[in-house]
Amino acid sequence: MPAKLNLKNHPLSLYVHWPFCVAKCPYCDFNSHMAGKIETAAWRNALLTELGFRARQAAEALSVDYSNIELKSLFFGGGTPSLMPPQITADIIDCAAGLFKIADDIEITAEMNPTSVETEKLNAFAHAGINRVSVGVQSLDEAGLKFLGREHDTKEALSAITAAKRIFPSVSADLIYGLPEQTPANWTKQLNKLLSFELGHMSCYQLTIETGTIFHTRARQGDVLTADDDAVAHLYMVTEEVLNGAGLNSYEVSNYAKPGQASTHNLNYWKAGDWLAIGPGAHGRLTTANGRLHMANRKSPDGWLSDINVNGHSCETQIIETKYQSFEEYWMMGLRLCEGRPLTPPPAFGGGNFFLHRDWLNIFIQEGWLEINNNSVRTTLQGRLRLNTILPRLLDAPENELKA
The missing domain is CATH 3.20.20.70 (Aldolase class I)
Incomplete structure (x- = not known):
């Protein structure tokens, strides 16, 4: 076993x-x-x-x-x-x-x-x-x-x-x-x-x-x-x-x-854990040896029910995310948390391969929107008000473009 x-x-x-x-x-x-x-x-x-x-x-x-x-x-x-x-x-x-x-x-x-x-x-x-x-x-x-x-x-x-x-x-x-x-x-x-x-x-x-x-x-x-x-x-x-x-x-x-x-x-x-999901349109994630498995079911209730009766499941999407997709998800979810997330994600989430935009990171720290403590980055109250501004800029690091 x-x-x-x-x-x-x-x-x-x-x-x-x-x-x-x-x-x-x-x-x-x-x-x-x-x-x-x-x-x-x-x-x-x-x-x-x-x-x-x-x-x-x-x-x-x-x-x-x-x-x-x-x-x-x-x-x-x-x-x-x-x-x-x-x-x-x-x-x-x-x-x-x-x-x-x-x-x-x-x-x-x-x-x-x-x-x-x-x-x-x-x-x-x-x-x-x-x-x-x-x-x-x-x-x-x-x-x-x-x-x-x-x-x-x-x-x-x-x-x-x-x-x-x-x-x-x-x-x-x-x-x-x-x-x-x-x-x-x-x-x-x-x-x-x-x-x-x-x-x-x-x-x-x-x-x-x-x-x-x-x-x-x-x-x-x-x-x-x-x-x-x-x-x-x-x-x-x-x-x-x-x-x-x-x-x-x-x-x-x-x-x-x-x-x-x-x-x-x-x-x-928010902490990029794993979950299974059942029912119409439900999405799940599993972190496997090959990468982050993204699973999604058919959204139509009637279609979902028919799929289950015929196939025993209703997987409409079942793909291994790219490391960059997992990296994006890690930060898009993680920066919602007041405690923040480690600056270097685990390898399954692109840690060591992809990076936050260093210049924007420093700018947002100077603005008082982000803080770094013990090698973790978190949003401040003012930063949480501006996540839609912060996230796309942080994720747009030039060194990521050749790897994504």
Whole structure:
């Protein structure tokens, strides 16, 4: 039998994509689809089939028996995974436990929308094995919820958080800022309301206009759908001040946590870890002896289901990234982290072959946007506001052009 993988240096996570929603939010560019009639038995069987395929694929790619692979986190995303029948959730968790070693402190997260119907299912999800929920509040302002096309109201959001806090050991909540004419006072009020629930984790995302969304169509027609850049920057600074002041420390551009409550699963993404992914449109990564393996499934729910029934998987993309692609991903994800990343990436991510642009690195340090400590580089608060400016310049080192 192959030697056991050293997972202290090689964390493995599992992502499960449930693509169905009650309605499509106008800002959302995720692979989500209006839920019609769903053949739950067929979806259950397909997800379990693909999970078995991915476990075998990981064992082959990592040269280790998959029963020796330790799973550190499992994340049900979407779509709206809280629309998934809890029994399917339980079956996926049980299947994963039969395939892999389960870490004693495994984090098992499900995203949920705070409608009254879904809140009633929380006990069933806890019984299934979920130990962390991320509640998609998005706004605690009725006008904001209507603007964002959400199906719940403020009362339902607060009730959902109350119920989740009672049932789960770990609860996170999401908010969106940067809505048109949103004021710092309004935003501060929303933040403080969520803080009153003593959550261990919060995510605050800037509203952005993504290609292919309803908001994108409206923006092209001339509608103003976001606050201006200066207002957004001010709201971000308010977020940092209010949440950090309440003991939720910023650990990533959009994420805040009390000590020990940062998201294990998302940290694995940002730290260039490995993860398997099942479900329509799901993407995974594995670091193999030959390079970084990028896997992506077919996005269409019907097409994905058909592929599983015929082939046992739905791999639309399965390629080894170039070292430069892995180098780019390492920094694009890693500089989102407040702790930063080692200046020389591991060899699998182009370390020793590719470099950050030295001149721009020095300029950004002088501007106070980047810092280097103990041979690691990190963004400052001002730098996190300017990542879209910083990243393309850092990655455009002239010595990389001949190697990419």
